[in-house]
Amino acid sequence: MTHNRNQMVTLARRPQGKPKREDFLLVEAEIPKPADGEMLIQTLYLSVDPGMRGMMEAPKSYSPGFKVGQPLTGRSVGRVVVSRHADFAVGDFVYERLPWQHYSVSDGRKAKKVDPNVAPLSTYLGVVGVPGFCAYFGLKEIGKPRAGETVVVSGASGAVGMTAVQLAKLESCRVVGIAGGAEKVAYLRDELGLDAVVNYHATDDLRTALGQACPDGIDVYFDNVGGDITQAALSLINHHARIVICGQTSQYNHPSESGKFAPELLIQKSALMQGFVVYDYEDRNDEAVARLGQLIKEGRLQHRENIIEGLENAPQAFIDLFDGKSFGKQLVQLVQTT
Missing domain, CATH: 3.90.180.10 (Medium-chain alcohol dehydrogenases, catalytic domain)
Structure with missing residues (x-):
């Protein structure tokens, strides 16, 4: 000792x-x-x-x-x-x-x-712990991305988001990340190969910036932050979109009404919005470790x-x-x- x-x-x-x-x-x-x-x-x-x-x-x-x-x-x-x-x-x-x-x-x-x-x-x-599990199960069981769809991940430079964007790319999706700061944007774009990255620190009109990055709308939104970022993303969802509520970091210290549940939007778009906690899938942790570990060994998943x-x-x-x-x-x- x-x-x-x-x-x-x-x-x-x-x-x-x-x-x-x-x-x-x-x-x-x-x-x-x-x-x-x-x-x-x-x-x-x-x-x-x-x-x-x-x-x-x-x-x-x-x-x-x-x-x-x-x-x-x-x-x-x-x-x-x-x-x-x-x-x-x-x-x-x-x-x-x-x-x-x-x-x-x-x-x-x-x-x-x-x-x-x-x-x-x-x-x-x-990446082979709870953050990786959140990304793995949130996408696999709720987001269910399909090839060619547009997947948007908020908090994309965080531990969960960084894993989620890479898993979505492996499904042959168009992947758009949202992050704050030039260094994070460059890493997501140049190192992880995202199709587009929105720097929320560099725009006063997040909805327009996100719309330009998602010209065909949003099929899957993986939410880690809530608030104004989620408000912008929800305005762009497509018919039958899936919205994965993983975290709400913008709301933990100063809750607001921005980005809250919008039932009329879900009806209009026939969309699914589902929250989860990682403990929902704890009996399948070994499955996630095996898959994520394999991807790391193959050089297909960075952390x-x-x-x-x-x-x-x-x-x-x-x-x-x-x-x-x-x-x-x-x-x-x-x-x-x-």
């Missing part, structure tokens, strides 16, 4: 609007000791995700809310450093939702072994990570998600793995 004390990040208070550094507190405690049937996990990587914002409110999210004064929790990859569990050995790498702290005790019921020889450890929190060093920087890494500063999957690395 590399620490004598157990550092952790707790929720100091419930945020008002966009989270601030003062909403978090870095504290120390004794390193816990596992009992029989338990193990001690040293966290190597933790994931920061926009959906965690809803868990900072009084419990009303699809996941249990965080408690003030207690560590936040999130998807993590760690290494077993002490084991009194029959199914896990010292040195095993595991994936589990763990507190934001260096060391955690687990009974193993929700821990899953991961193999760094199959995929890099960090990718189990990204990008933004790794921030140090547990003490986890709050800022989370806050940056709402300022458009993240590019690809946002991760915090607690310990060097090489």
Whole structure:
């Protein structure tokens, strides 16, 4: 073990609007000791995700809310450093939702072994983890893109969006991404080969810009952001369009009426709008890992990570998600793995 004390990040208070550094507190405690049937996990990587914002409110999210004064929790990859569990050995790498702290005790019921020889450890929190699962199942089960159709993905430079646009391209679709900033636009266009990319930072008329990128309308809209961007996309949907509601990052801190459910539009266009959470398909995670892993090995699926060093920087890494500063999957690395 590399620490004598157990550092952790707790929720100091419930945020008002966009989270601030003062909403978090870095504290120390004794390193816990596992009992029989338990193990001690040293966290190597933790994931920061926009959906965690809803868990900072009084419990009303699809996941249990965080408690003030207690560590936040999130998807993590760690290494077993002490084991009194029959199914896990010292040195095993595991994936589990763990507190934001260096060391955690687990009974193993929700821990899953991961193999760094199959995929890099960090990718189990990204392209072969929940973000990849969201893109895979959202498109496969709801979007159902067909060759020649136009697929639009908002938040296209994020972890989910970046995977979704590539999966849509593999279905021979015309793929249009929406992102903010010249660097992100260039990456999506030049590296991932999107047919068009709309930079919402560079236009005062998003609907017109999106319409120019989608001259034949929109058949599938994969929504990660909500708000004004979704309002513009909905105005361009075709007959029998499918609208995949995966995330609403623009609404987590400052909810608005823009981009909300429009039943009359769905009737007019005979369109489908469906939301989902990744847990809806958790019994098929192995299917997604196999497919996404295969595509990575074949060089047909790229991924990008933004790794921030140090547990003490986890709050800022989370806050940056709402300022458009993240590019690809946002991760915090607690310990060097090489």
